[in-house]
Amino acid sequence: MTALAATFGFYSCGDDDPTPPIPEPNIVEVAAANASFTTLVTAVQTAGLVPTLSGTGPFTVFAPTNEAFGRFLTDNNLTANQLLAADNLDDILTYHVVAGEVPASAVTAGKVTTVATTPFYVSVAPNNDIWINGNSKIIQTDVNASNGVIHVLDYVITAPTQNIAEIAVAASTAAAPQFTQLVAALTRANLVSAFTGGFDDNFTVFAPTDAAFADLYVALGVSGINEVDLETLTAVLQYHVVPARAFSQDLREGASLPTLLTGSNLTVNLANLKINDSGLVPTALNIHGTNGVIHAIDKVLLPG
Numbered sequence: 001m002t003a004l005a006a007t008f009g010f011y012s013c014g015d016d017d018p019t020p021p022i023p024e025p026n027i028v029e030v031a032a033a034n035a036s037f038t039t040l041v042t043a044v045q046t047a048g049l050v051p052t053l054s055g056t057g058p059f060t061v062f063a064p065t066n067e068a069f070g071r072f073l074t075d076n077n078l079t080a081n082q083l084l085a086a087d088n089l090d091d092i093l094t095y096h097v098v099a100g101e102v103p104a105s106a107v108t109a110g111k112v113t114t115v116a117t118t119p120f121y122v123s124v125a126p127n128n129d130i131w132i133n134g135n136s137k138i139i140q141t142d143v144n145a146s147n148g149v150i151h152v153l154d155y156v157i158t159a160p161t162q163n164i165a166e167i168a169v170a171a172s173t174a175a176a177p178q179f180t181q182l183v184a185a186l187t188r189a190n191l192v193s194a195f196t197g198g199f200d201d202n203f204t205v206f207a208p209t210d211a212a213f214a215d216l217y218v219a220l221g222v223s224g225i226n227e228v229d230l231e232t233l234t235a236v237l238q239y240h241v242v243p244a245r246a247f248s249q250d251l252r253e254g255a256s257l258p259t260l261l262t263g264s265n266l267t268v269n270l271a272n273l274k275i276n277d278s279g280l281v282p283t284a285l286n287i288h289g290t291n292g293v294i295h296a297i298d299k300v301l302l303p304g
Contacts, residue, residue, distance in 0.1 A: 024146040027061055028054045031150070039069040039080065047090045057147035058101040059115075062132065064153045065139075072156035091116050095159050101148050104130075104141035109250065111199075118159040119199055121288075123249035126270070132157050134247035134286030134293065164195040164205055164289040178284075178296075181213035184225045189234045195291065202245040203292035204257075206266070206275050208300045209284075216300040239264055239303045245292050248285045264303045276301055 028050050031037040040063055044050055053059060064072070073083060083089065094116040109124045123131045130138040132153070140152035162170065165186070172180040186192045195203065208216075213225070222228060238260040246257070255268040257275075266275050273280045275297060284296030 024144075026054045026147045027057070027059060027145040027150060030143060030145045031061075031063060036065045036067075036152075037063060039066045040064060043084060043089060043093055046084045047093050049090065049093060053097070053147075055147065057099075059148035060098040060100065060102040061148065061150045062096045062098075062136075062138070062153050062157065063143075063150050064096070064136075064156045068136075068153055068155045071154075092156070092158060095120065095157060096153075103149060104138075104151065107138075107141075107151075116159065120157055120159070121245060121247065123247045125249040126252060129249070131247065131249045133160075133288050134249060135288075160288045160290050162289055163197060163291045164203060164294060165192050166196070167287060167289050167294060168195075168207065178210060179207055181210050181225060182207055185213075185228075185233060185237055188225055189230065189237055191234070191237055197291040199290055201291035202243065204242040204244060204246040205292065205294045206240045206242075206278070206280075206297045206301065207294050208240070208278075208297055209281065212278070212297065212299050235261055235303060236300065239266075239301050242266065247288075247293055248280070248295065261303055266301065 028044065032041050044053060073080060095114050095118060097115040098112060099115060107122060107130055109122050111119045111121055113119050120132050123134060125131060136153045136155035136157045138151050139154050143150035168179045168183050171178045172183045217224060241260045242257045243260060251268045251270060253268060253270045257266040257268065259266060268275060278297040278299035278301055281296035281298055287294040
């Protein structure tokens, strides 16, 4: 009886003390276990963000792969060491983090506030691909962790630091200048200040190239922007601006876009990559500013 009681007691204790479950890894641990995120993990460690992203959260992390970082470094003529030594590394990384857990099913187009406090902008393309700031696509969703969720990106996202006016002026004075005539037109029409806002403003500018303006001068029989009637010039410039932030992925076939020229709309022709009869320049789309986005076009748009 004593032996049986001892045996029964042993098994009873075992039943009351089962093996504890293995805890689910947190966001940093999930990323560290994936060979595609070695650059991201190194950056998070260098920026001292491991304790934060290992905390209770929850967080949603938009995580660039190693290949995404590689393309970003090449495009910006940077080395990995230069990126890791950057003063704004913390800001770059936290720009990829949103407070709260947002599964793919809850992602919608529009403005999203990040942990870095500056917003990014989500677009849903006609084929339902999800893009951020017009240049980074989500290629995998809903990688779960104990303190949130990871969505995988094919490019590093960065917050814009210049407004539309500053971008255009900088392009006009670059080594290979562009938009020189657009800047001259905006200056003559006293419209530069209208495009110097921040994230609370939302414009889409269809920006004619210098070649587009040259063709216009020939058609009008003038030698330059100063010979164009000022009232006409102002109306033409307003016709190139949509009062909304529309990345190329936000455009829809046949859509009619209201402009700053009251009563005059633009028509989207995605099949031929055109706005009205002007072609969108594929290599110069989604130029992102604090107050909106620029798309280059190859012909000046004239109101009907």
